[in-house]
Amino acid sequence: MEAAVELVNVYNVAKWGFLVAVAFGAIANKTNFCTMGAVSDWVNMGDKNRLRAWFMAIGIAILGTQALQASVPIDLTKSIYLSANFGWLGHLLGGFLFGVGMTLGSGCGQRTLVRVGSGNLKSLVVMLVMGVTAFMTLRGLLAPLRINVIEVTNLDLAASDIPSQDIATLVQAAAGIGDAQLVHWAVTAVLGLGFVLFALMSASYRRSFNNILSGVSIGLFVVAGWYITGKLGYDEFYPVRLESYTFVSPVAEGVNYLMTYTGSTINFGIAAAFGIILGSFLYSIFTGKFRIETFGTRSDMVAHLIGGVLMGFGGVLSLGCTIGQGVTGMSTLAAGSVITLAAIIMGSAFTMKVQYHMLDECGLFNAIRLSLADFKLLPSARKSA
């Protein structure tokens, strides 16, 4: 059956998005790539290797994506990340909630899909709860809350003659420098090389094959995603949406796609979500790592459910997750991505501290107070037993 003309490149983009995602899923499974784990290793054990892997991915994605923009060319201002309508509150609050959620839900959106692929039924529940909540935030019961409480605070940069939230553009506007190209490449170099160097600085990281593999390849996958939607998906009359990998609203769309298959059309994000699951599944089957995992304790199940809700809601508010904003968004040099990334790490680290203090059987509020003190946000409090 021949696809309708306007769907030819849609299917092509979905196919390539899917295939690259299969590799993404397999590598993420093999290397234990996990942005939540990255924060956890750092906060709980002082081990920054997985954080370096994540930052390596960001650095590579920035360098590759900016090179792609200059050479192919693609126009990143058409992606959601560089919008002049700056949703600062959504980035802050959504990022923080996502960070709390991924800590309670044992991993971010991408990690959840990888875990589903390797037989984890707890993550299946997280995925469904996250997907349904995200769809509710996009178009359902929570959409009015998003629109009337969060998005009303959006700051429209266009009113100040700033065309996008690109950091280079903001620097130019603030400093009054006229040479756009110079500023753009300077910012690219500082951030892109900065992240790569930060990762490579550590001898322990340089010896870790898995962390190098995950950092470099996931960075390249995000660049490939931009190429797929920007170049392969380009069509004079029917271009597809310019995007790369992200794992909250595509999971929501994936659930909706299964539910309304007979009247729905595939897209890059939906294909990517299924691809990650398949890639992880194949890797875990071939290596004998596939194992059914289920909830053991009450607190485990309650935490996963709440985590899924928070990731679904937060991930839509902030326009992306640890990959969607943390890598893909960062690769466009958007200011909102930096805020989201920082807020996610903050929310996650904070939750881990609270969990740690609660192990001492102090109550939630006491644990929050102690954690804030750990972060020097409150005067340090004596631990009451």
Next chain:
Amino acid sequence: MALSNVQSVALGGFLLAVVFGAIGNKTNFCTMGAVSDWVLLGDKNRMRAWLLATGVAILGTQFLPLVIPINLDKAIYLTANFSWLGHILGGLFFGIGMTLAGGCGQRTLVRVGGGNLKSVVVLLMMGITAYMTLRGLLAPVRINLIEVTNFDLKPLKIADQGIPTLIMAVTGITDAPLVRWAVTAVFGLGFVVFAFSSAEFRRSLDNMLAGIGIGLIIVAGWFVTAKLGFDEFEPARIESYSFVAPVAESLNYLMTYTGSTINFGIAAAFGIVLGSSLYAVLSGKFRIETFTTQTDMIGHIIGGMLMGFGGVVALGCTIGQGVTGFSTLALGSVITLSCIIFGAALTMKVQYHMMDESGFLKALHTSLSEMKLLPAPGKTS
């Protein structure tokens, strides 16, 4: 602000469902439990409660046209397009599913209201799978494998699948009211008498309350959609309580709230949860429950999926077909009800025999032979 007919129907459906949910929780009404008590313990009291509900619903619903104008032919149950395979397969799947998932659609909603998070997972699985069967990935399976076998009664000059209509067609009797009242009396009074024939049942206030209360609520549901939903040009769909497709629509309603409209079934699903929740909180029974073992979680997930698929293919669940559909005297409802009970009973037998550490196939064989459907196997231990 005056309510539109759609809003009145939703409000009426919601309020009655709150009562339904509270009664369901208070009396432990459970169609899966009814089969389980019977098969595993030989105790038929909850089965009597269910069949009493069916009997009361039949009598009340058949009397309803004498009181208000209502055309039950317009409900999905009496259609002349007879989906025999859907009723059989869907019923079996639903029966297996509700046994694995700790309860049918209605019971799952009651358990959610009582704080059971396992049932929240079942609800999600059932709702998503049901919607997938209605309009999603599984819809082609339903349409191309199940519904192609539908048997259209119209070419035989049979107007609907109501048992009275079929009897008239077969026997050639032409006195429609006579046949209809006779069938109503046989089934309606038959179920009521069956229930009350047990002295033990007559002493069980909870079981009588559940049977009579739920039977009457089904009748009230028909009343609400036919009377409050009446409109010359845009009448509400004629329906009463059912808990698979409405759970799917509720999930979709939450997801697409900004562009969706409430209806009777969606309001009913939320009403059950609220009613059960209110009862649980006020009586101090509210308790968070979660998965403890691997088999428990896997059972609930598979059960939810089977109920979602089966409930859509069979056009209803233990309430939707077992009570509501049955109250229209549709043949498909009788088939679905029988298949649900068979599927549930067989699953319980198999689970029981598998506890003896016999394999699945051996347990299945032993169970079928106990039901006199296969010769007995030589028992090896």
